[in-house]
Amino acid sequence: MIPPEDILHIARLARITLTPDEVGRFTHELSNILEFAATLEEVDTTAVEALTGGTAIENAFRDDQPGDALGADAALLIESAPAHHDGYVAVKAVFDRT
Amino acid sequence: MQPAFPKTIRGIRSGLLEKKFSAAECTRAYLDQIRKRDGTLHAFLEVFEDAVKQADAIDARIREGESDAPLLGVPLAVKDNILIRGKHASAGSTILAPYVAAYDATVIAKLKDAGAVLLGRTNMDEFAMGSSTEHSAFGVTKNPHDETRVPGGSSGGSAAAVAVGMALAALGSDTGGSIRQPAAFSGVVGFKPTYGTVSRSGLIAMASSLDQIGPLARSVEDAEALFNCLRGKDVLDATTSTSEIRNPESENRNFTVGVPKEYFGEGLDADVAKAVRAAMERWREAGAEVREISLPHASFGLAVYYIVMPAEVSANLARFDGIRYGRAASGAKTLLDVYEQSRAEGFGDEPKRRIMLGTFALSHGYYDAYYEKAERVCRLIRQDFEAAFREVDVIVGPTAPTPAFRLGEKTADPLQMYLADIYTVGVNLAGLPAISIPAGTVPRDGKDLPVGFQLIGKWFADDALLEAAATAETVIASIHP
Numbered sequence: 001m002i003p004p005e006d007i008l009h010i011a012r013l014a015r016i017t018l019t020p021d022e023v024g025r026f027t028h029e030l031s032n033i034l035e036f037a038a039t040l041e042e043v044d045t046t047a048v049e050a051l052t053g054g055t056a057i058e059n060a061f062r063d064d065q066p067g068d069a070l071g072a073d074a075a076l077l078i079e080s081a082p083a084h085h086d087g088y089v090a091v092k093a094v095f096d097r098t
Numbered sequence: 099m100q101p102a103f104p105k106t107i108r109g110i111r112s113g114l115l116e117k118k119f120s121a122a123e124c125t126r127a128y129l130d131q132i133r134k135r136d137g138t139l140h141a142f143l144e145v146f147e148d149a150v151k152q153a154d155a156i157d158a159r160i161r162e163g164e165s166d167a168p169l170l171g172v173p174l175a176v177k178d179n180i181l182i183r184g185k186h187a188s189a190g191s192t193i194l195a196p197y198v199a200a201y202d203a204t205v206i207a208k209l210k211d212a213g214a215v216l217l218g219r220t221n222m223d224e225f226a227m228g229s230s231t232e233h234s235a236f237g238v239t240k241n242p243h244d245e246t247r248v249p250g251g252s253s254g255g256s257a258a259a260v261a262v263g264m265a266l267a268a269l270g271s272d273t274g275g276s277i278r279q280p281a282a283f284s285g286v287v288g289f290k291p292t293y294g295t296v297s298r299s300g301l302i303a304m305a306s307s308l309d310q311i312g313p314l315a316r317s318v319e320d321a322e323a324l325f326n327c328l329r330g331k332d333v334l335d336a337t338t339s340t341s342e343i344r345n346p347e348s349e350n351r352n353f354t355v356g357v358p359k360e361y362f363g364e365g366l367d368a369d370v371a372k373a374v375r376a377a378m379e380r381w382r383e384a385g386a387e388v389r390e391i392s393l394p395h396a397s398f399g400l401a402v403y404y405i406v407m408p409a410e411v412s413a414n415l416a417r418f419d420g421i422r423y424g425r426a427a428s429g430a431k432t433l434l435d436v437y438e439q440s441r442a443e444g445f446g447d448e449p450k451r452r453i454m455l456g457t458f459a460l461s462h463g464y465y466d467a468y469y470e471k472a473e474r475v476c477r478l479i480r481q482d483f484e485a486a487f488r489e490v491d492v493i494v495g496p497t498a499p500t501p502a503f504r505l506g507e508k509t510a511d512p513l514q515m516y517l518a519d520i521y522t523v524g525v526n527l528a529g530l531p532a533i534s535i536p537a538g539t540v541p542r543d544g545k546d547l548p549v550g551f552q553l554i555g556k557w558f559a560d561d562a563l564l565e566a567a568a569t570a571e572t573v574i575a576s577i578h579p
Contacts, residue, residue, distance in 0.1 A: 006458075010454050010457050010458050011454060015419070015434075016441045016450055016453065017441075017442040029451060030458065032513055033512065033516075036400075037401045040471050043475050045471065048475075054294075054308060060336035080200055080422065091433055093433065
């Protein structure tokens, strides 16, 4: 069982505010899923190397040349941002001065 | 009534080229079918206003003498996590509801070149997380064979649309079974190609070492026609490969078919098992050599998946922060508030669950116990397949353990929902190609529900797998005419 304070810590790391109801629910659900995942302990993996990636391709290089990947569409990317100003993405202040 | 136009890609192409009908007429017929059926099914999140205009442009291309485009006038639906320039792409999530794509996914650019008409974007579980399409932020999609049941997921909208002829074929994405399982539940063909054969540039990423785009269609032939347009190396997706194994021999080939005993164990519905066994038996009579094989670590696939996938999800979904895309929480004062509140308001339960699970599995003190352990077992799962494919050409079994379940039946218990993917996740963990084809129906409450027959092929032997699937399709058609 994951303690509720750990759930709050994980939520903080994941940048998600949780309601008290969610803390209760996720504590229960995540514990169940992790208990299920713990069945992996039955497998002896001492001599096994981890499989990472999904592909055997080791390096995928391209020429180190700046390109015009989006061309005129680059402006659309900025416009995708909920707040933007003069071609820049607008963000809130990092600190609250009050 | 079904549109009175050919129901195959080949048929539509030749009808257009012989001037029996226009692409605009054909497209209007599909739009009519959407109007008739989608009010109750809700397969589409949006039907594109410019669909007929796209078809007019195809008609103009034909008048100008174009004849070799492989998908000329073919009306397709696209899962809502694949970007089409100038169209909304929400991935079934509130957080991306206002997002409009700034560019075409590579697969979309290829479909446009090939002459396809894009009818609309289809419903899906939020960020492709789910097996029922019930996790969409925009309402459920219903199974066309029984509207009290789910169409499967996460590509449930695409599957339902193809099943009732609201699109001739569709694109889906498959991370743990999200093309094959809805194809099985909805009675269509769903193909997940080898990892690295189709570019994911412009696919909203879920778990990058597992995600693959593929077609849902009415037949193996149509799935193959689509796949042949989609495949190929792309500089915008560094995992795409030039590897490709063409079929050595092609006519009247007798396949060696492996049947993993682990795919017929506890949890498999008896009627589904019967339908799948009947298909295998008929295939054996038709000349296949059927052998029982073992994939000893198959039962651990789901546990590996529910560590590896959330870990990648937690990283991939970090980009949805209320700053760059979609919607931001109102009333946030600081930058941190924007992140935390936008994500709290914008994500549904399932993405939150998986992001947190992944954050936990990757966190200090737990990484070795969960993530490292899962990646090691993942190697063993891959090695099981390597050993099996030294003996057999193709591995077969059920796509899903049950026919379509009822709406609401599994939403309260995430683990129960996850079990719907028990036979499909291993394929993604190993990076293999696999396809689900319809294998008859089973009766449930007075309705006939489709069963899916899964065929798994060797790495990059997608063509050989499709050939085997076409053979199996013919064989099955002789049982269920």
